[in-house]
Amino acid sequence: MVKVLFVCTGNICRSPTAEGVFRHLVAQAGLSGRIAADSAATHDYHIGAPPDPRTCRAALERGVDLRDLRARQVSADDFLEFDMVLAMDEGHHRLLSRLCPPGFENRLAMFMDFAPHLGVSEVPDPYYGGPDGFETVLDLVEAASRGLLDHIRREFEALTP
Numbered sequence: 001m002v003k004v005l006f007v008c009t010g011n012i013c014r015s016p017t018a019e020g021v022f023r024h025l026v027a028q029a030g031l032s033g034r035i036a037a038d039s040a041a042t043h044d045y046h047i048g049a050p051p052d053p054r055t056c057r058a059a060l061e062r063g064v065d066l067r068d069l070r071a072r073q074v075s076a077d078d079f080l081e082f083d084m085v086l087a088m089d090e091g092h093h094r095l096l097s098r099l100c101p102p103g104f105e106n107r108l109a110m111f112m113d114f115a116p117h118l119g120v121s122e123v124p125d126p127y128y129g130g131p132d133g134f135e136t137v138l139d140l141v142e143a144a145s146r147g148l149l150d151h152i153r154r155e156f157e158a159l160t161p
Helices: 014-028 053-060 091-098 129-154
Strands: 001-010 035-041 082-085 107-112
Touching: 001 014, 001 129, 014 035, 014 129, 035 091, 082 091, 082 129, 091 107, 107 129
Parallel strands: 001 035, 001 082, 082 107
Antiparallel strands: none
């Protein structure tokens, strides 16, 4: 089982979107029993809360249901449990780097590294903007999720159906 953790600030917009979209793609590929995904926050602002309603609405319009997800805070133990810990922006990456136990640094990466063709290094925070921001997040997350799934399939050839 390959386990992936997506991390953003509050775990109510970007990272649950990534978790949901990635799970959806994994299910479509018939790999749900071999690849798992979760999401977490760098900060404890929304622990136990569902994703932002705007996030849920935008994702649901694309066939991805996020309503059962709940925010949690990332911990150092996540680096032991997950094969990949993916930051949504540079600030998250810096915080995660400090949290990461020695010897597990190779598990930390930027999520948008899996969509280099877009020329975007971060998933922008849509929280304080309008509906277009949530659509932009979905566009970026869908592209990076496809690239991530391809990467996992290459790295773990046994996962190819």
